[in-house]
Amino acid sequence: xxxxxxxxxxxxxxxxxxxxxGYRRWPSSEFWLQMEKLIYFLLFPAMLVATLxxxxxxxxxxxxxAGVLLVAIALLTLLLWWLRAWLSLQAPAFTSIFQGAIRFxxxxxxxxxxxxxxxxxxxxxxVAVAVMVPVVNILxxxxxxxxxxxxQASLRHSALTLLKNPLILACLAGIFLNLTGxxxxxxxxxxxxxxxxxxxxxxxxxxxxxxxxxxxxxLDRGTVTTNVAKLALMPVIVLALxxxxxxxxxxxxxxxLFAALPTATSAYILARQLGGDxxxxxxxxxxxxxxxxxxxxxxxxxxxx
Numbered sequence: 476x477x478x479x480x481x482x483x484x485x486x487x488x489x490x491x492x493x494x495x496x497g498y499r500r501w502p503s504s505e506f507w508l509q510m511e512k513l514i515y516f517l518l519f520p521a522m523l524v525a526t527l528x529x530x531x532x533x534x535x536x537x538x539x540x541a542g543v544l545l546v547a548i549a550l551l552t553l554l555l556w557w558l559r560a561w562l563s564l565q566a567p568a569f570t571s572i573f574q575g576a577i578r579f580x581x582x583x584x585x586x587x588x589x590x591x592x593x594x595x596x597x598x599x600x601x602v603a604v605a606v607m608v609p610v611v612n613i614l615x616x617x618x619x620x621x622x623x624x625x626x627q628a629s630l631r632h633s634a635l636t637l638l639k640n641p642l643i644l645a646c647l648a649g650i651f652l653n654l655t656g657x658x659x660x661x662x663x664x665x666x667x668x669x670x671x672x673x674x675x676x677x678x679x680x681x682x683x684x685x686x687x688x689x690x691x692x693x694l695d696r697g698t699v700t701t702n703v704a705k706l707a708l709m710p711v712i713v714l715a716l717x718x719x720x721x722x723x724x725x726x727x728x729x730x731x732l733f734a735a736l737p738t739a740t741s742a743y744i745l746a747r748q749l750g751g752d753x754x755x756x757x758x759x760x761x762x763x764x765x766x767x768x769x770x771x772x773x774x775x776x777x778x779x780x
Contacts (some may be wrong), residue, residue, distance in 0.1 A: 479775045482590035485593065486583060486679055487768045491594045493683020507684045514678050515741070519581070520645035522671025526601040527649025528659050535599050540726050541606045543716040547734060548577055548607070550712055551704060552614060564697050566622035567752040573618045574745065575701035575759035576709070577611055579736040581642065583767075584680030587736075588729050589675070591775070599729040605646035607733065612637055615745060624750030636748075683738040690758035691765075701738075701759055706770045710735040714778070727778065737763035 497507070505644065549675055556575055588600035616637055637643075653657055659667055713734035717727040736759055746756040 479591070479772050479779060483534045483587060483772055483775075486590065489535035489676060489679035490583075490683040490686075490764065490768075493680035494686045494688075496680065497686060498688075506771050507681065508679065510683050511685075513675055514640050514681055516552075518670050518674035519524060519678060520641045521667045522585070522660065523601055523604060523642065524649040524652070525659065525667035525671045525713055526597055527646060528657075529664060530601065530653065532596070532598065532600040532602060532653065536722065537602055539720045540599070540602060540730060543713060543720055543722060543730050544603060544607055544733065545610060546608060546659040546716055547709060547712045548614070551577055554708075554764045555704065555749040558700065562700060563696060564687075566656055568697055568747075568755055569748070569762070570615075570618050570622050570624055570751040571742075571746055571753075571756040571759060572697045573699045574615050574742040574751070575738045575763065576697075576704040576754065577614060578612070578658055579607065579733055580682060580739050581608070581683055582675060584736050586675040586679060587661050587732050587771070591728060591732070592725055595667075595725060596729060599726055600733070601646075603651055603729055603733050604642065605650060608640070608642045612640060612643070615742075616749070617719035619745075619749040619751065624778070650708065682740055685743070686714075686761045686764060687757045688761060690754065690761050693755065693758040695753065698758055698762060701711070702763055702766060705738060705763060706735060709773045710770075714774075718726055724778075726753050728775065731778060732771070734756055735767065735771050737767040739779050 552573075555576055559569055562569065562572065585597060585600045585604065588596035590596075592599070616634070658664070710731055713730050714727075717730055720728060740760055741759060743753060743756045745751065746753045
């Protein structure tokens with residue numbers, strides 16, 4: 476493993492650069508809205524396809540890695556719903572707490588895995604994304620349905636959005652190309668790799684642009700609960716499961732990295748679309764991203780030491 480501080484430091488600097496750009500609204504708010512769409516719908520999917528289509532996934536313990544991550548998500552999901560009555564939150568607020576606890580920032584995760592373990596880390600991270608993204612998105616939409624924050628029309632819309640999720644489609648395409656042996660023929664492999672290289676630095680800057688420092692003023696039982704669940708409890712669960720399953724150090728590091736990631740900035744969009752508490756979601760995203768600059772190196776140093 477490379478130096479943890481040396482690996483993660485540049486990533487956090489790009490996020491802070493994005494926060495400064497976002498504060499100055501440069502070049503404009505509309506520019507970054509369009510840039511986020513370009514990253515989400517083209518650049519990051521291209522990176523996932525390029526990685527999964529050509530990767531030697533036989534070197535990744537897919538079943539054990541998937542088991543660790545999915546069991547951890549399931550346990551945290553059950554705990555949050557069990558705590559719902561104690562939290563005494565309105566339905567929209569609870570959905571934001573739920574998203575904050577189980578969603579993860581894929582840009583930071585893949586960039587961090589690559590910085591720590593090179594191409595092998597990126598491959599393992601892509602497998603983790605392929606496993607987690609469909610499950611987490613389904614659970615988040617289900618939380619809105621269960622909480623009763625959306626009507627029948629919104630339900631149809633959310634189901635259609637889920638089926639068209641570009642990250643899910645990219646994972647499926649990459650896996651298909653890998654398993655069939657088609658891969659990425661001709662110039663398409665180099666083109667996809669070039670697009671993918673732009674995804675991570677721009678994605679990290681976009682994460683910073685999306686932060687809303689003013690939202691940090693909101694601090695209550697819900698924000699504390701979701702931050703503890705995401706940045707402390709989830710890593711503990713994953714570490715325990717990784718030990719029980721005998722994951723190799725690289726896969727354990729990637730699993731721990733994804734467990735300790737801050738929540739995804741896209742959670743804010745979902746909260747707005749499906750009746751969640753968008754302002755609370757902004758506070759959670761901002762708080763977790765800043766806190767993760769301290770907690771993420773801590774967890775990785777813990778297992779490295």
